[in-house]
Amino acid sequence: MRIDISDNLRHFFVRYNEERRLSLWQALLDELVSIKVQAQFVESDEQLNAVKHKFKGICRYLAIEFDMQMAQIISAEQLLDVVGHIYEQVVAIKDEL
Secondary structure (H helix, E strand, O other): OOOOOHHHHEEEEEEOHHHHHHHHHHHHHHHHHHHHHHHHHOOOOOHHHHHHHHHHHHHHOOOOOOHHHHHHHOHHHHHHHHHHHHHHHHOHHHOOO
């Protein structure tokens, strides 16, 4: 599942001064890494739902409409794939901050 969130990211970060943007960017990367680590250790549907909920919160904070795609994630591998894709997009915009 691939979605382009680069516009969402730009709109989110443009509201802040450069120093704040960089600290928020780093915090976002840290959260995505944390979710990836947690997803690697998912052993039950309950754990998967908890990690998905955390990821969903980040998406909402960034104003990313992701509810339909989130419902399609039924395994830790799928979640890892989506989070990895989002992580790559966040990394890619650093030079624009």
